Amino acid sequence: MLGYTVPAYGRLSPADLSRYRRYYCETCHQLHEGFGLTGTLTVNYDMTFNTVLLCGITGKALDVGPTEGTICVLDRCKTNDDLMRDMAAYTLILTRWELLDDDTDGPSLKSKLISLTLNRAIEKAVRLHPDYDDMVGKGFEELRKLELSGCKDARLMGRTFGKGLIGALEDIAGDSYTDDLGEVFTELSTAVYIMDAIDDLDEDFMEGTYNPLLPDSGYVNARALIDRDVFRFTGLVNETIGSMQGSYSRVRPSMIGNQSLCDNIVYFGIPESARRVISGNSQAKASIKNMFSNRNARMSE
Numbered sequence: 620m621l622g623y624t625v626p627a628y629g630r631l632s633p634a635d636l637s638r639y640r641r642y643y644c645e646t647c648h649q650l651h652e653g654f655g656l657t658g659t660l661t662v663n664y665d666m667t668f669n670t671v672l673l674c675g676i677t678g679k680a681l682d683v684g685p686t687e688g689t690i691c692v693l694d695r696c697k698t699n700d701d702l703m704r705d706m707a708a709y710t711l712i713l714t715r716w717e718l719l720d721d722d723t724d725g726p727s728l729k730s731k732l733i734s735l736t737l738n739r740a741i742e743k744a745v746r747l748h749p750d751y752d753d754m755v756g757k758g759f760e761e762l763r764k765l766e767l768s769g770c771k772d773a774r775l776m777g778r779t780f781g782k783g784l785i786g787a788l789e790d791i792a793g794d795s796y797t798d799d800l801g802e803v804f805t806e807l808s809t810a811v812y813i814m815d816a817i818d819d820l821d822e823d824f825m826e827g828t829y830n831p832l833l834p835d836s837g838y839v840n841a842r843a844l845i846d847r848d849v850f851r852f853t854g855l856v857n858e859t860i861g862s863m864q865g866s867y868s869r870v871r872p873s874m875i876g877n878q879s880l881c882d883n884i885v886y887f888g889i890p891e892s893a894r895r896v897i898s899g900n901s902q903a904k905a906s907i908k909n910m911f912s913n914r915n916a917r918m919s920e
Contacts, residue, residue, distance in 0.1 A: 622664030623814050623896075624807065626880070627887035635880045641683040641697070642674075643667045648686075648696045649707040654740035658707070659692050661714045661737070665811060668884055669788065669804070670706050675877030676870065677702060677795045705791045711737070711744035712751050713784070716759045723763070751787040758783010766829045773813050773831045773855055781808030799869040806863035810889060813855055814896045820844060842899055849897070856893045863889075 626639055646667055650658035674680045680698040688694035696703070714737065721730045745752045762780045770776055781804060788804050789796045816823075816832050820841035823830035832852075838844065845852055867885050871878060 623811050623889060623892040624665040624668040624884060625888050625892060626883045627891050630887050631883055632879070635883065637685075638683070638877070638880055639667075639671070641685055642671050644686050644691060644694070645680075645683050645697055645703065646670055646707065646710070647692055648694055649698075649703045650710065650740075651692060652696050653704055653707050654711060654743055656692070657736050658711060658740035661710050663710070665807075666706065666710045666713075668807075668881075670703070671877050671884075672803070672881050673702060673706070673788070673792055673795075675874045675881055676792060676800065678875035681876040702791055705748070708744040708748050709751055709787050709791065711741050712748060712755055712787070715741045715745070715752070716755050720759055720763075748787070750790070754786035755783060771831050773816055774809060774859060776831055777809030777812035777859070778805055780812050781805035784808055795873075797870065797873075799866045802866035803863055803870060806859055806866060807889075810856065810859045810863060810893070813859060814893060817841070817845065817852060817856075817896050845897060845899065853897060856897065860890055860893060 626635075628636065631639065643662070643664070647659045647662040650662060670680075679702045680700045684697035686694050718730055718734050718737075722734075758780060761783060762776060765776050765779060785801050785804055789801065792800060813832075816830050819828075819830060820832060822828070824833055824838055832844075834844070864885055867881070871881075874881070
């Protein structure tokens with residue numbers, strides 16, 4: 620699994636499973652058509668959910684056809700809507716800033732190779748949406764300020780990161796945007812940030828990378844820390860997911876489609892991801908490096 624915003628597959632109806640796979644594949648097709656074959660390497664579950672929810676809210680791209688080509692990634696797009704194209708550009712812009720953030724934490728040959736591979740696709744996305752690039756960049760700058768100050772409030776850091784992403788998503792949602800929808804995206808980003816921080820405890824400790832959940836001293840390993848502070852970690856995750864679900868419950872009555880699929884992800888899929896993270900059974904880290912390493916393991920139809 621790559622990413623935390625995934626369905627609880629065992630609870631999906633056959634129709635919703637097919638719908639989810641089609642959306643996932645369509646995000647890939649949009650990246651290919653708009654930004655070239657290398658752009659498809661950035662397709663991920665978190666952005667797929669954002670697309671499913673935005674389509675359900677706006678009523679756009681609700682009918683996505685199945686993949687028809689033998690080689691899925693080379694198939695043509697099944698929708699013709701600015702929402703899908705804008706989400707593809709936004710995915711690449713977010714990837715750009717994740718790579719810059721990784722490079723700031725600790726330059727690596729792998730990050731440099733990924734940046735070189737995606738350079739042309741990212742440059743095109745930035746040309747199309749310099750406003751998105753500016754918004755996301757400012758969000759990462761605010762997060763960096765908190766890291767440099769030694770902030771230990773993981774929810775504050777997650778919400779700061781999430782609010783930095785809202786501007787682009789508000790633009791994509793258009794007239795359908797509401798404050799409650801903004802809170803869904805903000806708390807979702809916060810949940811992903813916190814779960815990623817838990818997943819990264821050992822790696823960040825070994826590499827000396829900032830992590831608000833690492834103690835100032837006495838760290839042994841992630842399992843020992845989580846077992847000792849399970850109430851704190853569980854409380855952080857539950858508070859964030861509960862807040863996201865509350866905002867989603869206020870958005871849902873206005874949705875035009877995709878309700879049952881979004882219900883599954885919000886009420887079952889994300890909480891299941893959180894349980895895996897707390898129990899130490901997660902392999903869900905949603906970093907750009909993992910997107911490349913696990914590309915072949917992801918779903919297609």
